[in-house]
Amino acid sequence: MERKIKNPATGFRTRDGAGVELVRVLGHDTAEEFDPILMLDSFDSTDPDQYTAGFPMHPHRGIETITYVYRGQITHRDSLGNEDTIADGEVQWMTAGSGILHEEKLPAAERLLGVQLWLNMPAKNKMSAPAYNSIKTSQIQEIMLDNGKLRLLAGEYEDTKGYASKYLPLDFYDLHLDPNASAVINTDRERSVMIFTLSGDAYIGGELVREKTAVKLTSGDHVEIMATDKNAQVLFVSSTFLNEPVAWGGPIVMNTKEELNKAFEDLKNKTFLQKDISY
Secondary structure, rough: OOOOOEEEOOOOOEEOOOEEEEEEEEEEHHOOOOOOOOEEEEEEEEHHHHOOOEEEEEEEEEEEEEEEEOOOOOEEEEEEOEEEEOOEEEEEEOOOOOEEEEEEEEEOOOOOOEEEEEOOOHHHHHHOOOOEHHHHHHOOOEEEOEEEEEEEEOOEOOOOOOOOOOOOOOOOEEEEEEEEEEEEEEOOOOEEEEEEEOOOOEEEOEEEEEEEEEEEEEHHHHHHEOOOOOOEEEEEEEEEOOOOEEEEEEEEEEEEHHHHHHHHHHHHHOOOOOOOOOO
């Protein structure tokens, strides 16, 4: 059965961090429908004044942040002592777990184009040790398709394996299609699947989707993605449903209000950073 569009989400322009202009596509209002993807922010600018202020040091707990920079650079620094820069087609994968502080600097570039996803963590793993990984160009396989290509950012595509997520299975593809070209992506019927039109419009399940729109798909074993008469670049994200309660406050996502309050109490008491605790 072919997957169709169940729910579209169109972003809105906002500012975050120290004044970074971005398009917020997924957030609080879409968390249940797009489970386990909590947030999707899109960056697309040729004006460095819109983003070089960056994101000063801030906390996270209970989630994983996955940042894909197709054009431009992001430099990450965190409370674990990591400092790393990803650029032009690379991925930053940070596990907040029990708690981490990090900052992101966005140097001026000809164009900044990419996204940041927040992937929810299962309740049993939310207080796991924090960690940071980057997926460099040498680790990303490009699979040539008829009239296009697929960049395997994480997970698996057919018989090809990429970076493996530790807590939730995640297939993350960057699909490039030439004008009027199409591709059929096979899917596990039980997976939660969303697609985001990063650059250009595309037909998804036969329905036209405008640029910078995320769509949640119905269940099925495949989806057809087709470009219009222009190039299309779409991001495909597949994972498993968590179906767990979400208690979300700013940069922290837990399962109950009590856990959320405890996180902010830890921040206040300077006991937020810890390797692994349980309530």
